[in-house]
Amino acid sequence: MSATPQDPTPTVDGSAGPVLTGPSETPYDAAASSLAGHVQDSVMAELLSIRSSIDNIDATLVFLLAERFKATQKVGFLKAEHRLPAGDPGREAAQISRLRRLAGEAHLDPAFAEKFLNFIIGEVIRHHEAIAEGLPVPGDIQPGVVGTES
Template structure:
């Protein structure tokens, strides 16, 4: 196009990828914090011989996260799949904590 300045696509790509890399780093740090908190929950559950999973809480969390995802224009189905993946890992950790009482 004459008279318009098109930004360099490679520079745009690098800028966008840099942003994605920063978001990925933040997500990893947030997940680490989340797992530190769930580790404490697991230890408490193990100490008091509570079940590793809490299906009622998990259902409430799924509903809450689906709504948050919808509000953020993120696919609620994806949010639920992500949550289920994380919860499966948390339950595995809680079960290991209970087995190691």
């Protein structure tokens, strides 16, 4: 199997050309690369194969993150309903410790896992601040969520 800049397939399903996602959208080109024309066909084919896996992982990450925000939103509603404090330091400490351990099992840098959790917490807080200030909330997050849950 080869892929050249003139023939920038393969796509995942083996069909030719970029996948059209809708009449008014820019199609995603899985073979988009500034390296096109500067690389052997066989090398480019191997690169595209690995990138295809990265693309699948990224799609999974996006949908999984969306699901996570739905869950923290539920917690937010629950906390608001019962007038519970936004933060929960005991919970956060347990989460961080667990994620660092899991990262070790996955051969991932534990410090990165902790940084990642803090990155997500930051986004949750940002959503809640937007709600508190009466600003539009990104995505489909519903108004009324005041609890901060990481």
